[in-house]
Amino acid sequence: MSNPELALLIAIPIIAATLPLLAGLKFEAVGWPIAALTAGVELALAGSVVSRVVAEGRFVHNLGGYPRTYGIELVVDEFSAVVISLIAVVTLVVVAYARRGGPRENAFYSAFLLLLGGLMGVGLTGDVFNMFVFLEIVGLATYALVAADRSARAALASLKYLIVGTAGASLYLVGVGFLLVATGTLNMTDLAATIPETVGYTDPLIVASFCFVAVGLSVKAAIFPLHTWISDAYAESPDTVTAYISGLASTLGAYALARLVYAVYTPAFFEAVPLAGDALVAFATVSIVAGSVLAVIQSDVKRMLAYSSVAQFGMIVAAFGLATEQALVGGIVHLVGHGLMKTALFLGVGVIASAYGIRTVRQYANLGYRSPVAVAAIAALLLGLVGVPPSIGFLGKWYIAWGAIEAGAPIVAAVVLFSTLLTLLYVARLLETMYFQPADDIEGAVTADGRGVRLLSDGGSGDDDDERPVSFGMVFVVAALSVAAVALGFAGPVFEAFLDPFLEAVL
């Protein structure tokens, strides 16, 4: 079965990743055009793949023409179609932002495109070992990008992330080894069929492999207490990088976990070994509370948003662990919603940081009147993060809470609601600071008479265009994403109808 567009989705960015470095020998600043072109091609390819999935459902590509017993399969079904469209859209948005806002070195764009290829690979692979390789490509590129602004603190954050992330990926590899010992195959479809036939779900090898895989991928998805890398990695990396990895890197970690749970172990495993599912949900639930509490006590905006990711991914993994139809839809919707909202929020924080050079919650005082458009977009996204309807944040939480009640786990539903209150706590603090806090007494804040202002933002007069660090495009990107996050709040039935074949196949 040859559907080369799946292979092209992965191959094009990886090949394109070599071009900025090669062309950089002769030309300067070729990185951005190459990245923009690749992002455009990827979006078009992803669009054609999605339209085919809508028409025909799941389809596969056998790499090198080898059937799946020997070769590696690339698979796209409704779930991966959603994820690769998210990757394509976020990539395009971040590239658009990076034209003015981001690092301009050619090496940066090489790593960026490599990361894109790795993310696509995680999204499309149907082979558990191949998944490890792509996760490590994602990891490698991410570690390089986190340290991209060459500061020593970023290097330290990156090294910490590298050690924790590699340990996590290695644990995943141990789990893959156990699966191979138990069944002799690495293909997800074959594994799902072989496990119940040959060894059974309760075999110690299978249970142990699940533990290793779940712990390893939880590191990638930043589930408490395996989240320790996230705050430094997000806070110290350049704003463009933070937006990209917060939107996609952990998202693909959570996707990998869901893919393994549903395509390899299948919900029947949870029925045979109830402790496995319960433990996953329990850890995720603790993660929701711990992440929210940690976010509340932060004073740095980027760190606050980083810890908020721990809570949101806890919610997503809890949804995957519950394994009911509503919860699964909720998990997928929240995965997409969180990816879009966090990308937009970090881009918004980047706009503010490059306009005024401010980073802490207190310094945001009165900002709503200096940068009305950017701050209004951030405010809308923050409310989406809380889960105020109509927004995709509300939609995801609604389905997850509904699914939790359906699965007979009212505690999870209660925790989701409780975390909403905690989210409101740190979001409201920022909103109040931005709109109702006078800036006069706060060190480093941007006051009404312009003291502390580095440069204007939000358009303004166009004559000194090259001087201003914030372009109209950067603000536009953030605003457009906030509108999208609100508009997608109405897309619940669309998601449900689109994901229906996938849900029927796995549940």
Place this chain on the structure above:
Amino acid sequence: MSLLAQSAVEFLSTRYAYVTVVLLLAIGLYMMIASPNLVKKIIGLNLFQSAIFLFFIAMAYADGGSIPVIPTEGGAVGEYASPLPQVIVLTAIVVGVSLTAVALALIVRLYAAYGTLNEETIREVANE
């Protein structure tokens, strides 16, 4: 010899490869956590990964098996070692080497900035 000791000896003599793997895993993990020296942390990480590679190799071993190559003159292929884990280990080694390279590059930069490889000292300086 008591029954327990007998079974322990039997376990060690038949499963020594896996015992070695677990020992190496534990040593590598301990180095990663306990050593304040960044380079030693990376060595620990490598040890941890090597243990996993050995696990795959041990799993592929077949007692009395030959190499997984089909002879050109045809003929029956007897028992042979599984080639799949060996391919996996090759790939995983490449991944591990790249990770080590990135880690060492970061350490070089940290050393240039802080003049030390001691994690605790770096943390103290960085937090000031």
